[in-house]
Amino acid sequence: MEGYSVTLNTEMKDDDQIQWRFGTENSLIAEINKRVDRFTVYDDVLDGRFRDRLKLDNQTGSLTITNITTEHTGNYKQKSNTVENHFRLTVYVEISVMEGDSVTLKTGLTEIEDDDQIQWTTTFGTELILIAELKKRSYRITDDFLNKRFRGRLNLDKQTGSLTITDITSEHAGVYNVYNKRVDINFALALYVEISVMEGDSVTLNSSLTEMKDDDQIQWWFGTERTLIAEINKEFNRFTVYDDVLDGRFRDRLKLDKQTGSLTITNITTEHAGDYKLQIATRKMSLKAFRVSVSDSVHCCGPTEAVIRLVLSALVGVATVIILVYDIRSRRAERDRAHIHTSEIELSFLTNLFCIFVRINKLWLYMFIFFRKY
Known part of the structure; x- marks a missing residue:
């Protein structure tokens, strides 16, 4: 890269x-x-x-x-x-984007010459596919192949030959190449996988490999500094974690799966939040990107969880009012019938009120755990 x-x-x-x-x-x-x-x-x-x-x-x-x-x-x-x-x-330009974004793959040219012929290709399996071609006086985009995955998403800059892909989905991740007599550039395009985890938990960044091949080389990088934190060279049977980098924030926390190359981070803290890149190099290059967010025990709510809490709180509030009104009316009726002393009624009322709140809190807790899990 x-x-x-x-x-x-x-x-x-x-x-x-x-x-x-x-x-x-x-x-x-x-x-x-x-x-x-x-x-x-x-x-x-x-x-x-x-x-x-x-x-x-x-x-x-x-x-x-x-x-x-x-x-x-x-x-x-x-x-x-x-x-x-x-x-x-072969050197690849690394590009990672979120789903739905647009990205421009740049040729580095300022202007197309009269005899220039620029070709954009991508790979699908073992097949190399032409998706766009530009000459000085003409251009064409072939976006109807592969179940029309590029239809309406490709735009060519007629001056520079740069290619823009709009409304990106996971189908568009992969390797792209632009070639003419003056440029030969490879791009590795990846989509971020967003992962949320609670502080103190563990998270596994999945390589999507079922088994590494004999000549596979894998590298895991972290952060904007592109710090190497783990790598595998299957040819030399070498599996290495660099957990002392970045002032030791990953010390004793990194585990590599020797079969798949997946990386697990244990006992995670907010220091470990950020972008992780997986580079898999064999005869072809592939890139995966992960954006990990870590929530502490105090501020643990994302937007969805916050809405759930508000709804649950409102339901609990309504239920509390209904129960209190019903309890008061029942107690008054019982007092009128039995002529129980006022102090005894108040003590019994407070005791039952405390029990009601305990039960409501338990119900709220069970519902919260259910929504957190599913």
């Missing part, structure tokens, strides 16, 4: 000389000479697109690219004395 980091892994022997190269120009971006203990990065090449972003591992020779952008999409080659490895790196 754009803004994240990626490591291209390799192994290095004691006498190795390693070169890292990028792109069709085969530009040298880093090299290692283990014999003379020299490790060099050339991050000013290609107009400085790698400046302050390259890190070499002195032990393994692996190359890490930090704060990655779509400019770093392309082919990487690592060559040593004995082996040559090739990597194809």
Whole structure:
């Protein structure tokens, strides 16, 4: 994902000389000479697109690219004395929205040239589907495929080629690509799943996977700072939680499901409220987003719950008045018939009134628990 980091892994022997190269120009971006203990990065090449972003591992020779952008999409080659490895790196622009929102996928172009031909595609299963195409003098939108899920929702900017999707539903989440001779950008579009939880409870963020594949890589990120809190690399059988980040707010609270990659947060507090992102990388990229809200024990009511409480309170109030009126009339009639002493009536009345309120409060509590549960 754009803004994240990626490591291209390799192994290095004691006498190795390693070169890292990028792109069709085969530009040298880093090299290692283990014999003379020299490790060099050339991050000013290609107009400085790698400046302050390259890190070499002195032990393994692996190359890490930090704060990655779509400019770093392309082919990487690592060559040593004995082996040559090739990597194809695809960088996705991450976009997360709420259901019903609109989103614009931008090409980054200011104006379409005369010979430009821009194509927008999305994937459905293993199939790549053209959904929009723009030339200088013409454009077309193919929004009737796949049960018409895009019908009336796609708009093309004729000047820049950017694509807007309106009234988004879960059917529109997925991967999109825009391509022409000047741009090649991938977008990962996800919808937020909203989750509300009480402070002290546990919550599981579901990956929607039934079982991870052998080459799956999963990363869980938290907050606007995009802090990595957990990851799985199935190929190396590595399952890691980083619960000491962010001043230890997740310490001893994170649990990873090794079969599905789902993440559980236990004994949750208001510090854990916020946005969580799940990135699943195999041959394809997918993104899931969760927005978790945590209510404390005092302010535990959402809008729906507040309405329920108001209705219940009104019903309890009406019931109380009816019962009191009935009780008073009954007591007066009983007093007239039996000529019971006034003080005895008042004591009995207060005792019964207290019992009535206890029963009403119990009824209110049971109804509240019922609505909270269902």
